[in-house]
Amino acid sequence: MRQSKEQFRRFLxxxxxxxxxxxxxxxxAFLRSSTHLSTEDLYQKxxxxxxxxxxxxxxxxxxxxxxxxxxxERNFGDGQxxxxxxxxxxxxxxxxxxxxxxxxxxxxxxxxxxxxxIAARHGFVMTSHRHDLYGLCAxxxxxxxxxxx
Amino acid sequence: MRQSKEQFRRFLxxxxxxxxxxxxxxxxAFLRSSTHLSTEDLYQKxxxxxxxxxxxxxxxxxxxxxxxxxxxERNFGDGQxxxxxxxxxxxxxxxxxxxxxxxxxxxxxxxxxxxxxIAARHGFVMTSHRHDLYGLCAxxxxxxxxxxx
DNA sequence: CTCGTTGCAAACGGTTTGCACTTCT
DNA sequence: AGAAGTGCAAACCGTTTGCAACGAG
Numbered sequence: 001m002r003q004s005k006e007q008f009r010r011f012l013x014x015x016x017x018x019x020x021x022x023x024x025x026x027x028x029a030f031l032r033s034s035t036h037l038s039t040e041d042l043y044q045k046x047x048x049x050x051x052x053x054x055x056x057x058x059x060x061x062x063x064x065x066x067x068x069x070x071x072x073e074r075n076f077g078d079g080q081x082x083x084x085x086x087x088x089x090x091x092x093x094x095x096x097x098x099x100x101x102x103x104x105x106x107x108x109x110x111x112x113x114x115x116x117x118i119a120a121r122h123g124f125v126m127t128s129h130r131h132d133l134y135g136l137c138a139x140x141x142x143x144x145x146x147x148x149x
Numbered sequence: 150m151r152q153s154k155e156q157f158r159r160f161l162x163x164x165x166x167x168x169x170x171x172x173x174x175x176x177x178a179f180l181r182s183s184t185h186l187s188t189e190d191l192y193q194k195x196x197x198x199x200x201x202x203x204x205x206x207x208x209x210x211x212x213x214x215x216x217x218x219x220x221x222e223r224n225f226g227d228g229q230x231x232x233x234x235x236x237x238x239x240x241x242x243x244x245x246x247x248x249x250x251x252x253x254x255x256x257x258x259x260x261x262x263x264x265x266x267i268a269a270r271h272g273f274v275m276t277s278h279r280h281d282l283y284g285l286c287a288x289x290x291x292x293x294x295x296x297x298x
Numbered sequence: 299c300t301c302g303t304t305g306c307a308a309a310c311g312g313t314t315t316g317c318a319c320t321t322c323t
Numbered sequence: 324a325g326a327a328g329t330g331c332a333a334a335c336c337g338t339t340t341g342c343a344a345c346g347a348g
Contacts, residue, residue, distance in 0.1 A: 016326090016327085017327070017328085018321080018322050018323070018326085018327055018328065019322080019323095020321075020322070020327090020328060020329085021321090021322095022328080022329070023328090038312090039312080039313080040312080052329095052330080053329085053330085054329065054330040054331070055330090055331095056314080056315085056329075056330065056331080056332095057328080057329060057330070059313070059314075060314090060328085060329090075224070075226045077224045077279070079311075079312070079338095080311090080312060080313090081312085081313080095267070095268065095271055095273055097273070098276060104271060106267050106271065108263055108267060110259075110263055111260055111263050111264075114257055114259055114260050114263075115260075115282055118244070118255050118257060118282065119244065119282055119284060122244055122253060122255065122286075122287075123286065123287030123290075124244055124246070124282065124284040124285065124286055124287070125284045125285045125290055126282050126283065126284035127247060127283055127284045127285070128283045128284075129280070129281060129282045129283060130226070130279060130280070130281045130283070131278070131279070131280045131281075132278060132279045132280075133264055133267065133268050133273065133275050133278045134275070134276055134277045134278060134279070135268060135273040135274045135275035135276045135277070136273065136274045136276070137271075137272065137273055138271075138272030138273070141272075141274055165301095165302085166302070166303090167301090167302055167303070167346085167347050167348075168347080169302090169303065169304085169346080169347070170346090170347095171303080171304070172303090187337090188337080188338080189337080201304095201305080202304085202305085203304065203305040203306070204305085204306095204338095205304075205305065205306080205307095205339080205340085206303080206304060206305070208338070208339075209303085209304090209339090228313095228336080228337070229336090229337060229338090230337085230338080
């Protein structure tokens with residue numbers, strides 16, 4: 001958090017960009033939020049306290065976060081880009097509940113290794129991957145049972 | 150191919166929908182194409198021989214294919230839905246070249262098993278998953294070397 | 299004849315951009 | 324002062340839909 005703000009300031013400086021009130025606000029809101037939020041999510045969040053900040057500013061600031069490595073863009077097939085704080089976390093993949101939308105994370109080094117093998121076998125130099133599991137989370141399963149579906 | 154056409158006809162009949170010239174044309178073009186094409190791709194393909202078929206028809210017909218199980222929608226993060234003929238093929242995942250866009254397929258039962266384990270450990274009932282590896286295919290690596298990047 | 303289908307054009311929804319105005323440095 | 328940033332509104336782009344004319348059963 002503290003060092004994320006530092007990282008962003010250094011990035012701006014080094015790129016000859018300016019540190020502004022709006023960027024501080026957006027970064028602060030971003031860091032305080034649960035991860036995996038869309039531009040709209042963050043815009044709504046920012047807007048509550050700072051109603052005059054525009055959607056475009058939030059959008060452009062998120063792109064800056066991505067560029068400087070503070071955030072990563074994710075796409076879970078729901079038609080919007082979601083931004084994840086990369087922070088201090090290592091690589092991980094996602095479990096997405098198709099009912100309530102909750103996103104949890106997992107990590108499995110055996111899968112990572114198998115992926116590398118597969119890429120190599122196909123002559124690919126792998127630069128990234130996406131691995132999402134979709135299904136019903138425990139809570140939504142219960143609810144379905146309770147409602148008798 | 151032959152039985153895919155049969156399958157589609159049966160589907161239409163059973164749903165009380167009509168078999169039309171346009172649907173035959175779109176299905177034929179779809180089955181003759183390499184898989185993983187977007188609506189636009191298929192529209193362009195159809196349009197060459199049948200310039201009066203509309204984009205909307207192609208779109209709606211692809212949705213019908215999806216509904217009847219002939220095709221599956223895929224999303225490789227390039228901002229468009231791609232349709233894959235399910236045909237007789239079993240489940241598989243994808244390797245996507247970030248340079249030329251070529252898509253190849255892979256299958257790994259060990260990964261499938263590990264996924265099931267992970268879902269179970271998180272209390273998820275997994276209904277589907279997406280697993281894409283992105284990188285440079287062998288051909289594009291060569292090209293990069295030749296151009297000296 | 300009837301109801302589903304087609305082609306067009308317009309609506310949509312999330313993302314991106316042009317521009318006049320403002321704000322850092 | 325000068326370059327970059329902001330907010331607005333409009334453009335964009337793939338997807339989806341309303342509707343009048345059309346065509347299969």
